[in-house]
Amino acid sequence: xxxxxxxxxGYIGSHTVKELVREGFDVLVLDNFSSGRxxxxxxxxxxxxxxxxxxxxxxxxxxHGIGAVLHFxxxxxxxxxxxxxxxxxxxxxxxxxxxxxxxLQAGTKxxxxxxxxxxxxxxxxxxxxxxxxxxxxxxxGRAKLMVEDILRDYERAHGLRSISLRYFNAAGAAxxxxxxxxxxxxxxxxxxxxxxxxxxRPRLKVFGGDFPTPDGTALRDYIHVTDLAAAxxxxxxxxxxxxxxxxxxxxxxxxHSVLEVIRTAETVTGRAVPYDLAPRRxxxxxxxxxxxxxxxxxxxxxxxxxxxxxxxGSAWAWHRKTA
Numbered sequence: 001x002x003x004x005x006x007x008x009x010g011y012i013g014s015h016t017v018k019e020l021v022r023e024g025f026d027v028l029v030l031d032n033f034s035s036g037r038x039x040x041x042x043x044x045x046x047x048x049x050x051x052x053x054x055x056x057x058x059x060x061x062x063x064h065g066i067g068a069v070l071h072f073x074x075x076x077x078x079x080x081x082x083x084x085x086x087x088x089x090x091x092x093x094x095x096x097x098x099x100x101x102x103x104l105q106a107g108t109k110x111x112x113x114x115x116x117x118x119x120x121x122x123x124x125x126x127x128x129x130x131x132x133x134x135x136x137x138x139x140x141g142r143a144k145l146m147v148e149d150i151l152r153d154y155e156r157a158h159g160l161r162s163i164s165l166r167y168f169n170a171a172g173a174a175x176x177x178x179x180x181x182x183x184x185x186x187x188x189x190x191x192x193x194x195x196x197x198x199x200x201r202p203r204l205k206v207f208g209g210d211f212p213t214p215d216g217t218a219l220r221d222y223i224h225v226t227d228l229a230a231a232x233x234x235x236x237x238x239x240x241x242x243x244x245x246x247x248x249x250x251x252x253x254x255x256h257s258v259l260e261v262i263r264t265a266e267t268v269t270g271r272a273v274p275y276d277l278a279p280r281r282x283x284x285x286x287x288x289x290x291x292x293x294x295x296x297x298x299x300x301x302x303x304x305x306x307x308x309x310x311x312x313g314s315a316w317a318w319h320r321k322t323a
């Protein structure tokens with residue numbers, strides 16, 4: 001049985017591919033390489049194809065005996081989703097429907113879906129539990145929630161079991177230095193801090209210094225990308241063992257402020273971080289933390305690598321090598 005990883009040459013996808021291979025799975029990556037990078041998957045077999053190409057999808061499933069799918073392929077920039085919602089509904093919703101239809105035609109009925117905490121919108125409690133109201137505030141989050149709803153209907157009507165994993169701020173790099181974060185444009189805090197230190201990006205902008213938090217900057221839940229990858233493998237094993245479909249948060253329940261991340265980066269690198277305070281962005285909230293209770297109980301998941309020092313230290317090693 002082959003495991004298909006859609007978007008497997010991207011940041012989180014490539015780390016998950018590493019974990020799947022380490023666990024002995026036969027893996028095939030499908031990626032259009034619009035943002036993913038072939039070098040991140042090494043010698044793992046891949047097919048260059050787009051999820052909008054229904055014929056190519058059918059061919060992949062027909063020729064490779066796909067037993068389960070991990071679906072990472074999506075656009076991820078919240079601001080861009082405001083500006084161009086059509087693009088996001090096409091590339092995050094239509095592509096998912098194409099993938100699910102190809103799965104059903106091939107009789108493949110196990111899926112791990114890379115979802116997002118953006119489905120919750122403005123939190124009414126923290127850490128956010130899975131039964132928190134879902135009121136996404138942007139087209140990116142709305143498209144992801146639509147996919148989750150579709151998957152519930154597909155399980156009821158067609159037997160396609162899925163686990164949707166909702167997570168917050170993936171960060172860090174593989175501890176062996178072989179994979180890391182390399183988006184273009186880069187919108188995530190940790191790489192932008194480190195690239196600013198290296199002179200590869202302009203001075204960092206800290207959006208909002210007047211939040212009701214201890215230091216005035218936003219608190220977020222940072223998870224090491226390898227811990228995230230491990231959760232996807234655990235979820236896959238659960239489905240393959242006959243476990244039920246589900247929706248599960250992936251978080252640490254521990255918040256770190258923007259300034260705390262900056263101070264950690266200065267300690268790890270021994271260099272000052274050049275930054276300026278800027279106004280809050282539309283939709284930014286003070287605190288976003290995910291409950292980890294369900295992930296621990298349902299999957300036996302642990303967040304051993306998700307300390308700020310390990311996250312920043314591993315990312316620093318990666319960016320020094322690749323910047």
